[in-house]
Amino acid sequence: MNTFQQSLIGKLNENPEDRYAKLGLKFNPFPAAAIAQFTHLDPVDSDIFEKIGYFITNTYKKNVNDGNIGDYAGLTIVGSYGSGKTHLMKYIERQINDISINKSVDFSSLTAFIDRPEEKPLNIITKIIEDLQPDNLRRMIWYCIYPYLISNKDSFFETYFKTSLFTDTDKEELFRPEILGNPLVFYEKVKRLRGNINKLFEDCQNILTHSNHDFQITNDISIAQRYLGLIFPEKAPNHNWEVLTGYVTTKDVQNKEFLFLKSLVKILQKNGYGMLYVFIDEFENFATLKGAKLTNYINTLSTMINKERNWAVITSITQDALQAIKPESPQLFDRLVSVEIKLNSLNMETGKRMIDNYLNFAKKSSEVETPNVFSELLLTEMIRKTEGNARGLIKLCNKVIEKAADSKNFQIPIQSEILADINF
Structure with a gap:
């Protein structure tokens, strides 16, 4: 066994808690890549906190209780590269998802997180569908259809079957919850009983496109047909999600995608969800775009933000990118800055608070105080060295803790001299 292998085996056998115990930690809580992990x-x-609370409360209650949505349903997070925009978006997403499953409050919402949407609105639509998951979306579409389809069970058999030689047992079998609740199983059952499948398709399409108890999913037949293609195998040979939005042409790209997203929200509302929160992360390269690509980005944001209030959009963007929007679309710019969170560079107070959050997550016991890992001078130097950039500070904290863990002789709290041995 050579020296490298001996060293590697030693590291593999090392218990993380033993490695960081002298720092009062169970592990190094600072991600080496400074990604939005915790x-x-x-x-x-x-x-x-106040802005997030206002945004969530206002968007949800207005969407649920007020049919005339007039206020801007969006939140824009503005900050430089590495300022923590993605982490804050993930934090907000987590709060919404956690509250949605809390039985003590009426807050039924769904979230979709789109990372690097590029310049096409179609990419956003496709990623929203992927986040909702295929089987879940099929179930929700079907729930918008079948209550009207079987409102009168006796007339259902008269409508879709030539023969009247069905027993009560046959009828009960078709309408069993496990069959009725699954569109694919229900379809196969009707087909085996020699039902009129074409008539079934036609009526399902009419249910989606006509107003039912003042609730219409869409008035666009092509969108309704795409939805039917998802739940009935004979309606669409290709079930790829691209097919659902693939009919969009260059001429009507904004209009069709807007109509599709609007219909998707209607489906969610019909299934009891009060709001769809869409997170659009990393419009970072926006400021460098020119010509058609810049126009497409403007169209993407306008499609999501400027046309409809029945969903809420959380966008992260740099200050330069935000300013690049202003001359191209003043109206969109005004909307983006109407509800805004600016992430400033960390100072000594906010930098220490962020570091303490991470240290408390990794401390050996919840009953002990925050471990005093970094001296005040070291903390000051790290903030200065990283210019208050959150990502840079997290990466530097990771390096300092690893360096200290590797060292046999160091003080607690760690002193600023350790920076001399760290390449950053």
């Missing part, structure tokens, strides 16, 4: 960690600025 999304439960609270923001360091107390003002952010």
Whole structure:
């Protein structure tokens, strides 16, 4: 066994808690890549809590209780590269998802997170569908259809079957919850009983496109046909999600995608969901775009934000990218800055608060105080060295803790001299 293998085996056998115990930690809580990993960690600025709370409360209650949605249903997070925009978006998404499953409050919402949407609105639509999951979406579409389809069970058999030689047992079998609740199983059952499948398709399409108890999913037949293609195998040989939105042409790209997203929200509402929160992360390269690509980005944001209030959009963007929008679309710019969170560079107070959040997550016991890992001078130097950039500070904290863990002789709290041995 050579020296490298001996060293590697030693590291593999090392217990993380033993490695970081001298620091009062169970592990190194600072991700080496400074990615948005621990999304439960609270923001360091107390003002952010108020804006998040206002945004979620206002968008949800207005969408549920007020049919005339007039207010802007969006939140824009503005900050430089590495300022924590993605982490904050993930934090908000987690809060919404956690509250949605809390039985003590009426808050039924869904979230979709789109990372790097590029310049096409179609990419956003496709990723929303993927986040909702195929089987889940099929079930929700079917729930919008079958209550009207079988409102009168006796007339259902008269409508779709030539023979009247069905016993009560046959009828009960078709309408068993496990069959009725699954569109594919229900379809196969009707087909085996020699039902009129074409008539079934036609009526299902009419249910989606006609107003039923003042609730219409869509008035666009092509969108309704795409939905039927998802739940009935004979309606569409290809069930890829691209097929659902693939009919969109260059001429009507914004209009069709807007109509599709609007119909999708109607389906969610029909299934009891009060709001769809769409997170659009990393419009980072926007400021460098020119010509057609810039126009497409403007169209993407306008499709999501400027045309409809029945869904809420959380967008992250740099200040330069935000300013690039202003001359291209003043109306869109005004909407983006109407509800805005600005992530400033960390100072000594907010930087320490962020570091303490991470340290508390990794401390050996919840009953002990925050481990005093970094000296005040070291913390000051790290904030200065990283210019208050959250991502840079997290990466540097990771390196400092690893360096200290590797060292046999160091003080607690760690002193600023350790920075001399760290390449950053």
